[in-house]
Amino acid sequence: MSETQDLSGAGDAQGGAHVRPEGRTLINVRQGQFGGPGGDTSGYGGLRRVVEMPGATERPFGEWFDGVVDVLEELLGDKADEAIQYVVVDRGELTLHIAREHLLEVAQHLRDDQDLRFEMCLGVNGVHYPADEGRELHACYPMQSITHSRRLRVEVSVSEDDPHIPSITGIYPMNNWHERETYDFFGIIFDGHPSLARIEMPDDWVGHPQLKDYPLGGIPVEYKGAEVPSPDQRRQYR
Amino acid sequence: MTTDQTTPQATGPIFEDPDAPEFTAYGGDWSEIADEATRLGQQRVVINMGPQHPSTHGVLRVMLEIEGETVTESRAGIGYLHTGIEKNMEFRTWTQGVTFATRMDYVASMFNEAVYCLGVEKLLGITDDIPERANVLRVLMMELTRIGSHLVAIGTGGNEMGATTVMTTAFVGREDTFRVIEMLSGLRTNNAYIRPGGVAQDTPEGFVDYVREMIPKVKQRLDELADIQLKNPIFIGRLKDVAVLDLAPAMSLGITGPMLRSAGIPYDVRKADPYCGYDTYDFQVPTSNDRDAYSRVILRLEECYESLKIIAQCADRLEATEGQPVMVADKKIAWPAQLSLGTDGQGNSPEHIKHIMGESMEALIHHFKLVTEGFKVPAGQAYALVENPKGALGCHVVSDGGTKPWRAHFRDPGFNNLQALSILTEGGQVADVVVAIATIDMVLGGVDR
Numbered sequence: 260m261s262e263t264q265d266l267s268g269a270g271d272a273q274g275g276a277h278v279r280p281e282g283r284t285l286i287n288v289r290q291g292q293f294g295g296p297g298g299d300t301s302g303y304g305g306l307r308r309v310v311e312m313p314g315a316t317e318r319p320f321g322e323w324f325d326g327v328v329d330v331l332e333e334l335l336g337d338k339a340d341e342a343i344q345y346v347v348v349d350r351g352e353l354t355l356h357i358a359r360e361h362l363l364e365v366a367q368h369l370r371d372d373q374d375l376r377f378e379m380c381l382g383v384n385g386v387h388y389p390a391d392e393g394r395e396l397h398a399c400y401p402m403q404s405i406t407h408s409r410r411l412r413v414e415v416s417v418s419e420d421d422p423h424i425p426s427i428t429g430i431y432p433m434n435n436w437h438e439r440e441t442y443d444f445f446g447i448i449f450d451g452h453p454s455l456a457r458i459e460m461p462d463d464w465v466g467h468p469q470l471k472d473y474p475l476g477g478i479p480v481e482y483k484g485a486e487v488p489s490p491d492q493r494r495q496y497r
Numbered sequence: 498m499t500t501d502q503t504t505p506q507a508t509g510p511i512f513e514d515p516d517a518p519e520f521t522a523y524g525g526d527w528s529e530i531a532d533e534a535t536r537l538g539q540q541r542v543v544i545n546m547g548p549q550h551p552s553t554h555g556v557l558r559v560m561l562e563i564e565g566e567t568v569t570e571s572r573a574g575i576g577y578l579h580t581g582i583e584k585n586m587e588f589r590t591w592t593q594g595v596t597f598a599t600r601m602d603y604v605a606s607m608f609n610e611a612v613y614c615l616g617v618e619k620l621l622g623i624t625d626d627i628p629e630r631a632n633v634l635r636v637l638m639m640e641l642t643r644i645g646s647h648l649v650a651i652g653t654g655g656n657e658m659g660a661t662t663v664m665t666t667a668f669v670g671r672e673d674t675f676r677v678i679e680m681l682s683g684l685r686t687n688n689a690y691i692r693p694g695g696v697a698q699d700t701p702e703g704f705v706d707y708v709r710e711m712i713p714k715v716k717q718r719l720d721e722l723a724d725i726q727l728k729n730p731i732f733i734g735r736l737k738d739v740a741v742l743d744l745a746p747a748m749s750l751g752i753t754g755p756m757l758r759s760a761g762i763p764y765d766v767r768k769a770d771p772y773c774g775y776d777t778y779d780f781q782v783p784t785s786n787d788r789d790a791y792s793r794v795i796l797r798l799e800e801c802y803e804s805l806k807i808i809a810q811c812a813d814r815l816e817a818t819e820g821q822p823v824m825v826a827d828k829k830i831a832w833p834a835q836l837s838l839g840t841d842g843q844g845n846s847p848e849h850i851k852h853i854m855g856e857s858m859e860a861l862i863h864h865f866k867l868v869t870e871g872f873k874v875p876a877g878q879a880y881a882l883v884e885n886p887k888g889a890l891g892c893h894v895v896s897d898g899g900t901k902p903w904r905a906h907f908r909d910p911g912f913n914n915l916q917a918l919s920i921l922t923e924g925g926q927v928a929d930v931v932v933a934i935a936t937i938d939m940v941l942g943g944v945d946r
Contacts, residue, residue: 286876286897310898313877350619350879379751381882382913384893384906399893401880401908405762408769412880433751436916437908459579459945468584469904475581475588490588495901 284312284416285391315345323409324353330375334368335361353411354399359424362415366430369402369413377402377411380427382437385445387471395419396447400427400434417447426452444469546930548577554653554934555941559918563927571922571930573915578945586905590871591617592832594902596689598892602909602943603686604649607642607678608885609943610691611635613905615772615881616894617693620874626825630818631695632773637708637811638681638690639773639883640804641674644715646886646938647797648674651722654794654935658735663726670718673711680707694831695824700815708812712805719801726794736791740921740933743788750917753910754888755800756937758784759792766884778807790936797938800886828863830872871900887911887938907946911939 287310291303319325328346332339342361347354357365369377381401389395394416403410415424426449428435438449439458446467449455457464466473477489487493546559556577562570582601586594598613599606618624652667675685680701682690690697726732742752744760757764763784767775783799785792824831853861876898882891888910897903914937921933 286903310876349877350622352619352878352880354878378748379753381751381889381891382908384904384908386878386895386904399878401891401893403882403889405764405769410770410880410882412878431751432749433913433916436912440912457576459576461576468581475584490585 283314284388284394284397286310286312286388287390313347313349316348320346320348320353322351323407324348324411327353327375327409327411328355330372331355331365331368334372335364338364354414355411356414356416359415359417362413363425363427363430365413366400366427370430375404376406377404377409379403379405380431380434380437383434383441384437385441385447385469387445387469389471391416393418396422396445398424398441398447422447423450424448425450426455428452443467446470548574554939555944557915557934557941557944559930559934561922561927561930566926566928568922568925568927568930571919573918575912575915575941575944578941580946582946583905583907586902588901590900591693591874591902592871594905595692596687598905598907599687599689600942601907601946602885602887602890602911602940604940605642605646605886605943606686606688607638607691608883608890609907610689611639611773612881612883612885612890612892612907613894614691614693615883616879616892616905617874619879619881620877620894620896621693621830622875623694623825623827623830626827627695628822628825629774630699630815630821631823633811633814633818634681634696634700634823635691635773636775636778637808637815638678638688638696640807640811641678643804643886644801645671645674647801648718648722650886650935650938651726651794651797654932654938655726655732657931657935658732660726660732663722666718666721666725670715670722673714673718677708677711680704692824692832694827695822697832699823705812705815708808708815712809716802716805719798719805723798733791735929735932736789736794736936738789738791739925739929740790740936741788742917742921746917746920750920751913752888752917754884754886754914755793755796756888756914756917758782759796760788761786766882766889770882772881772883778810780804780807790932793936793938797886829867832867873898873900885910887940887943888914907943909939909943909946911937911941912944915939915944 289306289308289310291301291306320328324346328343332343335342338361342358342365344356344358347356355365366380369375379402381403384399384401386397386399387395388397395418397414397416400413400415401410402413417424422445424447426434426438428438428449429451435453436458438452439455441447442449442452442455443457443459444467456462460468475489475491477491479489479492480487542564543560543562546561548556548558558574558577560572560574561568580600582597586597589597594613594617595610598609601609615624618627648667648671652664652671655661655663655667678688679685681704682688682698684690742756742760744762747757747760748762752760753764753766761784763782765782766772767780768782780803783796783803785796853864874896876896878893878895880891880893882889884890889908890910891908893904893906893908894902895904917937918933921937922930925933
């Protein structure tokens with residue numbers, strides 16, 4: 260189908276596998292007019308579209324963002340380049356992509372430094388990007404500063420083969436249940452968490468339901484003689 | 498820093514002892530169990546409160562280790578109401594997501610819709626394009642819901658301690674707010690009224706007058722609640738200096754809402770990070786230093802009065818913005834039909850049907866595409882935060898550029914605040930556990946999602 264009729268060969272300089280530029284999260288590479296699986300009879304089966312998250316932002320970042328990143332870089336010293344992988348400013352929000360080895364130090368500075376003072380971590384949310392090879396699992400920590408009334412996002416990405424991130428419950432005890440939830444739904448293992456048990460799913464559940472390859476489930480429903488397939492089996496627009 | 502721990506601790510068996518006696522209690526035979534436990538000479542008793550306990554605002558399981566009447570250890574077990582709302586939303590259009598989100602915290606459903614829509618609008622980059630009238634209607638609906646939610650918190654909190662009149666009075670007041678919500682959206686709860694881009698419906702005729710009539714009625718119920726509760730010696734005895742949470746543990750546990758404000762921090766997202774034009778309304782954020790369950794009841798009551806103040810301002814603004822749009826001008830996002838109210842309380846818009854079925858082929862195509870396919874949202878992520886009656890409600894939405902969310906995650910304040918249950922109850926009496934749960938005021942639909 261759309262996979263086998265790749266007519267874009269000549270025009271596609273990258274020839275097959277998409278190479279991810281630094282500082283970007285690849286979401287998907289879509290084929291054809293509708294982007295979905297199955298037969299594309301539109302005649303545009305050769306279309307190839309790369310979908311990415313907004314990429315790294317260069318300075319100046321604007322608003323208070325530069326100041327916060329400056330302070331953090333100063334506190335991290337030599338490790339700054341390694342710790343802060345890249346910075347994204349998008350839709351008025353600051354996202355710091357942090358290497359997991361330095362997450363604890365960054366979190367400690369974010370909480371304790373008087374110019375940063377992000378007292379509250381509003382939890383951790385997992386996002387699964389199956390196409391983003393080597394960093395399929397992302398953990399997003401929204402940090403809220405009550406003192407300065409600011410909010411930023413710390414994002415840590417790991418691969419599915421090695422889904423370990425240090426637990427920040429020692430610095431932000433409030434993240435206890437949030438990390439359990441993200442472990443439950445995504446299988447990200449937060450090293451050092453006091454008791455990383457499942458929280459929403461039953462203890463003996465197999466699999467992590469929020470992963471993209473985990474099926475939604477459901478049964479087809481008959482209505483007035485016609486059969487409506489379950490939500491994940493319906494025709495999709497993308 | 499290892500996680501060799503693979504067996505669950507928090508909800509699993511604490512120790513392997515097949516000989517440990519087990520008792521099952523239904524209702525009133527606790528004295529028999531106590532006698533039996535005394536006869537067996539057991540020092541350590543572990544009891545399960547729930548998951549079907551009526552005082553737990555849903556299906557919450559509380560595991561208590563007790564010595565006599567004193568709680569030595571308590572843990573909350575949640576997940577009994579997990580419905581996979583976030584996963585389901587990934588398979589529906591952005592607009593349909595509202596219908597799922599509203600069902601999370603079903604006592605404060607309007608906030609779920611609002612925070613989700615604010616997130617989606619941020620992704621679309623249309624936050625500033627939302628018409629003023631839509632924002633006024635959103636604020637109005639949120640404040641009505643806030644009163645309803647606080648009344649449930651106070652009412653069921655009283656009921657759990659045996660004060661049934663408190664509950665009936667609170668629910669009568671809540672019903673008055675529901676009448677207004679129903680007049681506007683057609684439904685009492687789970688309204689799906691706030692939509693990405695605005696709200697689903699403009700006001701029906703006579704709505705502003707109806708809102709103004711409601712205000713004194715609800716005020717009277719609030720006065721009654723204050724009168725029958727706040728000076729009552731039993732009420733004071735049960736709530737004063739019970740479930741105390743100091744500022745330091747409150748901050749380290751990320752507590753928000755009335756629980757944090759009772760510890761002395763006047764943090765309210767409506768003031769700290771205004772949305773929907775909250776910075777233009779005149780209202781106060783009640784704060785206390787008493788840190789106990791009693792002060793939280795007072796704070797919730799005071800917040801209801803503040804909400805009534807906001808609602809009165811909304812009524813004035815609704816009059817001033819009469820006839821203005823309630824949906825963004827961009828037809829690629831705005832739902833095409835304005836439903837009209839039929840004699841049976843529901844109905845389509847006959848004019849719109851005439852337009853798409855009889856007049857314009859293009860309008861029909863547009864309607865069909867928008868309703869079945871939905872609109873596309875540029876790839877990226879956004880975070881929205883609103884002040885829900887329980888605390889800060891967050892929503893993280895991620896788009897892959899398609900017509901459906903790639904991921905939608907909600908940070909329910911109840912989920913976070915329930916972590917404080919152990920610190921609130923350990924060392925106290927078993928009877929105070931019920932008070933502690935009531936003072937956290939979480940709703941398990943929101944906690945488990």
